[in-house]
Amino acid sequence: MAAKSSDHPNFGSRTDIGCVRDHNEDSLIVAPPLFAVADGMGGHAAGEIASEIAVNTLAEYAPDHADSETLGFAVAEANRAVIRGVKEGVGREGMGCTMTAAILEGERLVLAQVGDSRAYLLHKGKLQQLTRDHSLMADMIEAGQLTAEEARYHPNRSVITRALGSDPHMAADLYELNVESGDRLLICSDGLTTMLEDNAIEDILGRINDPQRCASTLVSEANGAGGYDNTTTIVVDVTGQGEVKQKRSARKVKLSMVITLLALVLVCAGAFFGFRSYANTVAYLTDENGKVAVYRGIPGTLFGIQFNELDHTTDVSISDLQPGVANRLSDGIRVDNVEAANALIEEYEAEIEAKNDASRESGDDKNGEDAGASADADKKAGSTNSSSGGSANR
Structure with missing residues (x-):
């Protein structure tokens, strides 16, 4: 964890093992303007390794400014690093982690998120x-x-549908927003949100001014409510750029209505044709009646206009794919072009074929064992008959 910076003094953080677990699988980054929480999964000597690999890789690739695409790329690199760790014998199979990363620059906040932190x-x-x-x-x-x-007490409340370390093509959700001076950012693992309801979190964030004491209080309250999981919190106060924002607003007011309208028309026209041109080059995979289908363009509509068309439907069944991939297909898996989509289809087919081969080999081994057992039984039966015949001759 980084020490407090003189440029960003208004933040605090705490991570705690909780009251039930015997080790802490959470990791965090507090290195302004970058803040992140990763919650490991996979058991002892795995979850904590996955989260540590993830935050170290994120810190290496994260941008210095509020750039959501570059932050998303850094999270993707963290995902690949966790997967490499398993292949290289660091940790173990099945390890992974969540990741929620933020860059706060003035009054601009960007987020990249995977999982339930x-x-x-x-x-x-x-x-x-x-x-x-x-x-x-x-x-x-x-x-x-x-x-x-009801979800707070559901037996499957800990099941996540996307995480680092499971899918090499995983993509983070990206968020961009403007914040204001006086706002307060909280990043936390689910050890907090499963123990405290949002109204209790809101009360603590609004009541305790010092961000370090606030972060510690949140963790203490989670432990007091049971502390069934590791809990990590990062609290960051937005100092903002109020003066710069006022100057920008003043310049906008001075613009004439005619120039504004003209600029708006030009921007909208340029954006529309630029977007259409972009949509003609990209592609995505989706679920089409239980089969993987390749579409040109992008999923959904924009202002009621579709920017996609079916290229072809494959023979790959959704039911044969890994659950994580199948879930992502429901929203559409975007790729650079149709060629990239076909390459991804080939990967799916290879994975399915490998799984089928493994199943056939397992079936052959079982058949061999059954045949051997039958031969032994026949041999024993023959021996018994021979013995009975000898007694009759006497």
């Missing part, structure tokens, strides 16, 4: 969750299958 913003005394959990519970809540309160 969260980022919150306290704005004018009201708490807002900035990130969306990649978890089974979040999916079920959005589908209307259960309430947020």
Whole structure:
């Protein structure tokens, strides 16, 4: 963890093992303007290794400024580093971690998030969750299958649908937003949010002014509520750039209405045709009636206009894919072009073939064992018959 910087004095952090676990799988970065939390999974000597690899790699590749795409690239590199660690014998198979990373630069905040570690913003005394959990519970809540309160006690509340270390093509969710002086950023592992409800977190963030004491209090309250998991918190106060913002607003007011409208028309036209040109070059994979299909363009619509068309549907069944990949296909897996999509299809086919080969080999081994057992039984039966015949001759 980095020491406090004179340029960013208004932050605090704490990580704690909790009251039940025997080791801490959380890792964090406090190196302004970069702040991040990674929550490891995979058990002892695995989860903590995965989270440590992730934060070290993130720190190496993260940008110095609020650039969401570069921050997303750094998270992708962290994902690849965790996967390499397993192949190289560091940690063990199945290890992984969540990652929520933020760069706060003045009044500009960018986030990259994978898993269920969260980022919150306290704005004018009201708490807002900035990130969306990649978890089974979040999916079920959005589908209307259960309430947020029911999800807190659900037996599958710890199941996450996206994490670092499982899918080499994993992509982080990226967020960009403007914040204001006086706002407060919280980044935390789920050890906090499973123990404290949002209204309790909001109260502590609004009541305790010192960010270090606030971060420590959040962890202490989580432990007091049971501390069933490791808990990590980072609290950052936004100092902002109010004067710069006022000057920008003043310049905008001086612009004439005609120039503004003209600029708006030109920008909209340029953006539309630029977007259409971009959509013609990219592609994505999606679920088409249980099969993997390749589309040119981008998923969804923009202002009611579709920018995609079906290129072809493959023979790869969604049911044969890994669950994480299948879940991502429901939203569409974006790639650079159709050629890249076809290459990804080939990877899926190779993985499915390898799994089928392994199943066939396992079946052959079992058949061989059954045949051997049958031969032994026949041999024993023959021996018994021979013995009985001898007694009859006497």
